[in-house]
Amino acid sequence: YEVLPVNTLAAGPQPEYEMSLIVHKYGGTSMGSVERIRNVARRVAKWHAAGHQVVVVPSAMAGETNRLLGLAREITPQPDARELDMIAATGEQASSGLLAIALQAEGVAARSYAGWQVPVRTDSSFTKARITSIDDARIRGDLDAGRVVIVTGFQGVDPDGHITTLGRGGSDTSAVAVAAALKADECLIYTDVDGVYTTDPRVVPEARRMAVVSFEEMLEMASLGSKVLQIRSVEFAGKYRVPTRVLSSLTDPLIPLDEEMRSGTLITFEEDEKMEAAVVSGIAFSRDEAKITLLGVPDKPGIAFSILGPVAAANIDVDMIVQNQSVAGTTDFSFTVNRNEFARAVDLLKREVIPAVGARELSTDEKVAKVSIVGIGMRSHVGVASLMFQTLSQEGINIQMISTSEIKTSVIIDDKYMELGVRALHKAFGLDQAPAAKA
Numbered sequence: 001y002e003v004l005p006v007n008t009l010a011a012g013p014q015p016e017y018e019m020s021l022i023v024h025k026y027g028g029t030s031m032g033s034v035e036r037i038r039n040v041a042r043r044v045a046k047w048h049a050a051g052h053q054v055v056v057v058p059s060a061m062a063g064e065t066n067r068l069l070g071l072a073r074e075i076t077p078q079p080d081a082r083e084l085d086m087i088a089a090t091g092e093q094a095s096s097g098l099l100a101i102a103l104q105a106e107g108v109a110a111r112s113y114a115g116w117q118v119p120v121r122t123d124s125s126f127t128k129a130r131i132t133s134i135d136d137a138r139i140r141g142d143l144d145a146g147r148v149v150i151v152t153g154f155q156g157v158d159p160d161g162h163i164t165t166l167g168r169g170g171s172d173t174s175a176v177a178v179a180a181a182l183k184a185d186e187c188l189i190y191t192d193v194d195g196v197y198t199t200d201p202r203v204v205p206e207a208r209r210m211a212v213v214s215f216e217e218m219l220e221m222a223s224l225g226s227k228v229l230q231i232r233s234v235e236f237a238g239k240y241r242v243p244t245r246v247l248s249s250l251t252d253p254l255i256p257l258d259e260e261m262r263s264g265t266l267i268t269f270e271e272d273e274k275m276e277a278a279v280v281s282g283i284a285f286s287r288d289e290a291k292i293t294l295l296g297v298p299d300k301p302g303i304a305f306s307i308l309g310p311v312a313a314a315n316i317d318v319d320m321i322v323q324n325q326s327v328a329g330t331t332d333f334s335f336t337v338n339r340n341e342f343a344r345a346v347d348l349l350k351r352e353v354i355p356a357v358g359a360r361e362l363s364t365d366e367k368v369a370k371v372s373i374v375g376i377g378m379r380s381h382v383g384v385a386s387l388m389f390q391t392l393s394q395e396g397i398n399i400q401m402i403s404t405s406e407i408k409t410s411v412i413i414d415d416k417y418m419e420l421g422v423r424a425l426h427k428a429f430g431l432d433q434a435p436a437a438k439a
């Protein structure tokens with residue numbers, strides 16, 4: 001059927017917002033069943049009826065990507081990466097087609113596209129490809145014809161025409177990239193939580209949703225282990241300055257648009273919007289850490305490189321690094337790695353590094369955790385880190401390593417005190433009571 005041009009659709013109460021181009025992203029839980037897909041369609045139809053142009057980027061239905069990858073691993077433990085992408089990409093293709101059908105059932109003209117049809121171009125790193133460009137012509141053509149456009153999340157096509165995927169959680173990145181390519185007014189990431197919290201509410205029940213978080217804080221929190229958004233999507237949002245909002249897909253799909261636009265957490269680039277916010281905005285933590293110390297290594301130029309060079313060459317990410325004062329020509333050298341790369345790192349040190357540099361002893365601790373305070377307010381306030389150290393000491397928690405950047409301070413502590421430390425810090429920085437950020 002014929003669809004009226006969008007600007008003639010604004011019947012009924014005047015929409016609160018000017019006509020705009022909005023990208024919606026729905027995660028696996030939000031797309032998890034036919035009933036949920038219907039709800040997504042109702043929500044999208046509401047936006048469309050208010051006169052907005054809408055592009056939707058869905059994930060695969062919950063569990064589907066795991067199921068598909070699991071089938072391949074039943075055949076062989078290390079399946080070919082190109083074929084894994086071929087398989088995994090079908091999850092998003094199915095959910096996108098289903099959403100188009102659900103929208104059509106709501107009376108909304110809709111059309112879905114796989115990544116290669118747009119195309120969403122990527123490099124050739126199968127299972128972890130990076131988007132290089134997105135052609136907006138086809139999407140625009142459909143939007144101008146009044147259609148809702150659905151673009152599969154998570155996938156693209158490489159220069160040779162092979163299907164690629166962007167790494168687990170990659171449809172966040174697809175959505176922000178599509179929003180950047182279209183210069184969308186906002187990218188709305190609908191998910192099963194209602195925003196970004198000052199810390200994980202499962203650890204600190206007093207945690208609060210932030211109405212606004214700065215892009216830089218979000219980037220730190222994503223890199224420190226907050227799982228709300230894939231870190232690459234935050235990088236993309238920053239690079240192209242895409243206003244991005246994280247909000248719940250589990251609310252009534254027909255809630256008024258202005259209410260919806262006040263919910264969730266807006267990732268902002270305007271720092272003054274956050275000026276009166278707390279000095280520390282959030283507490284991040286991660287148990288994925290392991291600590292490795294080489295005791296009594298000869299202290300001479302090149303020592304850090306002779307230890308960490310081989311580690312980097314083996315593709316093991318090193319996080320915190322501490323080298324002690326040297327005593328009688330030798331020093332102790334500690335660093336942390338991701339816990340699931342710990343065994344590989346230790347093996348490498350024993351086989352290659354220690355025989356070459358000559359260390360007295362190797363000491364390791366797999367049971368450490370990293371706790372970080374994050375806030376752009378740290379730039380202009382002194383004594384923030386010392387309040388962190390004081391708070392931990394009052395709880396009797398020993399700090400093993402410290403690292404700082406302009407807007408965060410991280411410490412390594414014993415894993416068993418992690419939750420205690422996070423709760424104490426959340427309270428000490430006033431995140432328990434006051435809203436974490438002004439709306």
Ligand code: ASP
Binds near residue numbers: 028169
């Ligand atoms: N379906 C993909 C995954 O499960 C991508 C995503 O959901 O963001 O990782």
Ligand code: MG
Binds near residue numbers: 027028169172
């Ligand atoms: Mg996700």
